[in-house]
Amino acid sequence: xxxxxxxxxxxxxxxxxxxxxxxxxxxxxxxxxxxxxxxxxxxxxxxxxxxxxxxxxxxxxxxxxxxxxxxxxxxxxxxxxxxxxxxxxxxxxxxxxxxxxxxxxxxxxxxxxxxxxxxxxxxxxxxxxxxxxxxxxxxxxxxxxxxxxxxxxxxxxxxxxxxxxxxxxxxxxxxxxxxxxxxxxxxxxxxxxxxxxxxxxxxxxxxxxxxxxxxxxxxxxxxxxxxxxxxxxxxxxxxxxxxxxxxxxxxxxxxxxxxxxxxxxxxxxxxxxxxxxxxxxxxxxxxxxxxxxxxxxxxxxx
Numbered sequence: 001x002x003x004x005x006x007x008x009x010x011x012x013x014x015x016x017x018x019x020x021x022x023x024x025x026x027x028x029x030x031x032x033x034x035x036x037x038x039x040x041x042x043x044x045x046x047x048x049x050x051x052x053x054x055x056x057x058x059x060x061x062x063x064x065x066x067x068x069x070x071x072x073x074x075x076x077x078x079x080x081x082x083x084x085x086x087x088x089x090x091x092x093x094x095x096x097x098x099x100x101x102x103x104x105x106x107x108x109x110x111x112x113x114x115x116x117x118x119x120x121x122x123x124x125x126x127x128x129x130x131x132x133x134x135x136x137x138x139x140x141x142x143x144x145x146x147x148x149x150x151x152x153x154x155x156x157x158x159x160x161x162x163x164x165x166x167x168x169x170x171x172x173x174x175x176x177x178x179x180x181x182x183x184x185x186x187x188x189x190x191x192x193x194x195x196x197x198x199x200x201x202x203x204x205x206x207x208x209x210x211x212x213x214x215x216x217x218x219x220x221x222x223x224x225x226x227x228x229x230x231x232x233x234x235x236x237x238x239x240x241x242x243x244x245x246x247x248x249x250x251x252x253x254x255x256x257x258x259x260x261x262x263x264x265x266x267x268x269x270x271x272x273x274x275x276x277x278x279x280x281x282x283x284x285x286x287x288x289x290x291x292x293x294x295x296x297x298x299x300x301x302x
Contacts, residue, residue, distance in 0.1 A: 002121070002192055003084055006108045007063045009196075010088040011044075013106075013203045014061040017090065018046050020207050021059070024214070025051040030059070035257045039066035041084075045260040049267070053099070053218055057092035058263030064256065068111070072253045078120070084110040085254075087125070088203070089247065091264040092210075097230035098217040100131035100138065100179070101237065102210050103264070105247060106199050123195045124186035126161065127206060128169050129213070130179030130237060132230045133282055134289045136301055138213045139180045143295045145209040146183045146202070153198045161185045166292040171240055176290040178240050182209075186246075229283050231270035238269050 018030045028051030036042040043062030048054050063086040070080045087107030094101065106125030113119050129142045143162070150157035165184035170177050183202070188195050241248055241264050251261035277283035288301045 002196060003086065003108065003110055006196060006199075007086045009200055009203070010063075010086055010106070010108075011061055014044065014046065014059050014088050017088075017206065018048075018059050020211070021048065021054070021057065021092070024211055025053045027052040028054065033259070035260065037064050037066075037256065039064075039255060041065045043257065043260060045257070045263060047263060051095070053094055053096075053214060055093050055095040056267045057090070058260075059088070059090040060260050060263060061088050062086065062256070062260070064254065066254075069253055072250065075249070075253075078111060081114065081119070082112045082116070084112075085250075089264075090206075093234070093266045094214065096217065096220065097132040097222050097226045098220040099214050100129045100134070101234070101266075102130070103128050104203075104206050104210075106203050107247075108196075108199075120189065121192055122187045122189045123192070123199050124188065125199060125202065126165055126182060126184035127202070127209065128165055128179055128182035128184065129210075130233075131289065132233050132286065133226070134180060134286060136295075136298060138216070139289070139293075139295045140298075141213060142180070142182060142209050145205050147296065149198075149201045149205045150183065152201065153194070157198075158183065163292075169240065171236060171244070174236060174239070176236075176287070177292065178237065178290075180289055180295065181292070228270065229277075231268050232272055232275055233286070234266040234269040235271045238265055241265065 022029055028048045030046040030048045033045045041064035043060060045058060045060040048057045065084040068080050068083045087105060089105040091103050092101060104127040108123050110121045111119050131138060147158040150161065161183035162181060165181045166177060168184045169181060248261055
């Protein structure tokens, strides 16, 4: 069955990514927290803290099953019947404000009727980059890697999934995107076998999309005011995850493990009343990046 293959792939992806991140950080190691969900299934959450590169990061795997609660079923516009869901999700918050925060998540969902017959299945996921001191080079690298993967399967995927990412990772109360985007898709029901191959290719591309960016900036110095700016911008990240993120909602409303669901939150964040960067400062340049752009065609940000 496809769900066993998907689950096995996600477990392996978690291990490959955490191994590579430990080598890249060079100091900190992931701690592993295996957990069991009372209603069915469980997962494995791996957390890295206080490293040379990563101030806090989490890479989580889960495979859960049971009955979908009425409230969650209504939100998803499906029946409140039995379900199975598996996925891998990660968020990395670097020490340096010169290195972007990154998020990546891929998931698979099945639902069954009262006889246990499969009634629907779908994939979702994507990856997005949230810089504090952004560069066009970084944005183009991250998008180029994902476009290359998308183009291997369908030339319409990248423009479609990039647009969906821009729309999803948007804070309407701030009138800005969370970062410079990436790709995002959800409820992809067609051709599950082919879609699974696409999801694998996306998951396998994560390290190539992110680590060269982190390597480019890991040796750059920064000041305490720049670290404070990172804390303020992390506050926006928290706002999105707690107010709008579907994964957070799904996990909490299906009685998932709270610590694992909220691993995406940074260790330090700040909310400064009416915060406005000084005109002409590097901090003020960020706002130019926090809107949809055709990154691969841009010659510069104005």
